Amino acid sequence: MSNYILELKDVVKTFGGVTALNNVQFQLKRGEVHALMGENGAGKSTFIKVITGVHQPDSGIMLLEGESITLHSTSDSAKLGIAAIYQHVTAFPDLSVTENIFMGQEIMTPFHTYNWTAMTKRAKALIAPLSQDIDVTKPMNTLSVAQQQLVEIAKALSRDARIIIMDEPTASLTKTECEELYQIVERLRDDGVSIIFITHKFEDMYRLATRVTVFRDSQYIGTWDVDKISNSKLIAEMVGRELDQMYPHKTSKIGDVVLEVNKLSKEGYFKDISFKVRKGEILALTGLVGAGRTEVCQTLFGIMTADSGSILLEGNELTIKSPIDALKNGIGLLPEDRQLQGLVCELPIYQNVSAPVLKNFLKKGLLDQEAEIANAIELCSKIQVKAKDIVAPPSSLSGGNQQKVVFSKLLSCDLKVLILDEPTKGIDVGAKYSIYEIMNELASNGYAIIVVSSEMPEVLGTADRIVVMKSGRVTGEFAIADATQEKILEASLMKHSDTEQGA
């Protein structure tokens, strides 16, 4: 009898000419939490899709409890007790929790109609140990992301899943939600479920996993016991080189105030927001998810309009009604969701880069594509975008490189203020470092930078000044020298009544 519940040997998967998995090995013990780490594009997603039967490997073998299996579709893997919970929950948002759990495996009455009483009862029983706050009759879209994930877990359990794969489940969860998830994962592990936990966060790995496997460039790099590998060694294995430090050294000189925001308010979103950004300065806007940071940024960029308050650029008051106004005045935004707001993923990279400044490339009224391409190549090489060539669509790039294309797009505009909304979200360790480098370089070139970030180490590592928001209000402002993790956390958790008194 095999020691492992799931074992993959020499798995190869290619798409056209691209090798997505190259001789990958993997061993999952019964009842263990196994972390799978690696940069974006390392092959983790393809790997899950092979295990769940979405893709069929070109060669190699898969052993489930020592027996060789072939999967043709996700229903095959579901039958064998393999379930995956994806980063972006793939549920039916308008259907109820019960309907979601029993989708495709409905309990029937003898008359071949749906037995809702039985299904609701069973759904309640499945959800109860996971969370007390989920009403199984409510539609899925009334739940938070964390709760939706719990429903997905319940769904996996309803199918007697023995192996659960979680793809970056903590990516969009708050600290408390993460902790709740950790406890549930531990409970599942104790019940004998084997879990593959894909994550970018070291915190997740240290908290949960006993072993960690690293992929890099579609290759299997190695598997270690979590307590026997150092953080720096692990990062080195993931990026394939030593990262001497997580954050690059700052070089910019801080100058005069460029952008001043005074008592900016928007009913239902934020109130009395005031701050200043100077030339060459990186101002971090932090706080918990939902504190209103993104809305403030979108107001500065003209996506939303403020009810009251003023925005001053170099002392002159601005009226910003649309992104057209914002860009004209030299305010650029790197949006939170690069695929939905930052890029046209199907069009060539160079067309994305020149999108906001097409009028600069007009020659006799028509677009000069040669000049566009030359400009895009210059900007993209400067920040080291890695792509097949400049006409490749961004959809073919990894997350980090996509983000760099959005940066190139901003750099092609003539800007004074850069607003970066979660610039490193969903980006792997190695690429993060180069994004920080780009931020520093831009600051030393005289841009005033506002960066929205939820990651505390990132805020402390990159910013010159930190503004903390909670429930649409500014609850603290710190110079980097006085800022500590504790102070920021305290400000971002400050109760509403405290804010009132403080203001």
Add this chain to the structure above:
Amino acid sequence: MSNPKLISRDLTVKDTFKLSKFLISWEMILIYILLIINIALIISQPSLYFANGTLSSIIQSGMDLSFMVLAMIFVLMIGAIDVSVASIMIVCSMVTGLMMDANFPSFLCVICGILAGGICGIFNGLLIAKLKMPAVIVTISTSMLFRGIVKIILDVNVLKNFPKFYSTVAWENLLGIPISLIFFLIAATIFGIILHHSKFGRELYMIGNNPTTTLYSGINVDGIQILVFTIMGLMAGISSIFFVGRMGGGVSSTMGTGYELNVIAICVLGGISTNGGKGRVYGPVIATLIMAFLIYTLGLMGVDANSRKILIGLILILAILIPHINKESIKQFKQNLSGKSKKASVTK
């Protein structure tokens, strides 16, 4: 930046022209189809095919809606649709006809007719861009609205007074080439340059693929939508010239029904995605000719009008299906076939 360990990759364009790829591009496939129809026609009716005037009358039969096809490319490109074009075309014809009856100078009548189309287009565009209503609903409604206005004004009367050049452009040849085809090719060239080489054209592709990103890129998405529908209206006005000319200079309120579907069908056959953001001008230009030849050929073969519709429907379904057939889907299909026999090995 300052990290020498990262090697920046060469980003220069590497894909050069590949003949094999060009030969199987959708536009080339459309040309093959056009050739096949022609060959079939030559073989079955050689004397008729080479007879004087046959080819030009086939082409002329497809030219009246061709101008709307060009504008519809833009509409579909931004992910919208306009099913009110046939009604707009009749509005334009009516405006021109009524003004002719009132003895205005003919050039003024024609211009006012075309402008009437533009106004209808602006109306569509405003509802869609500013009130954020779905294009399909807006244009279904305005289609009835415009047609209703024409029906009330014209009742059962037929307008017969149109400028002389209407029948000239619709029926005459210049050096053996139909005048309507010449106008169409000139217009197609202009539309091609706009779509593929202008700032406006690039913005259409961007909106069609991702309107949010386009907005975030500082592009006036609403304005472009309104402009596209206005162009559509104006082109429906221009189409009305060729339409009335071909119909022999008489217009009644019920004419041109169903034209909007032909226009959209030709665009789709030409490779324009109804989801927006995909396709080129050349495809629908060839597809316009294919449709004209197809309808004419089927007519010659003695296929009656209703069966012709069935056949054209089937051909459209095939045309939409073909681009979806690729290596992956064939592989999938084979796997599904063999998968059924292998199921046993999985469930053990």
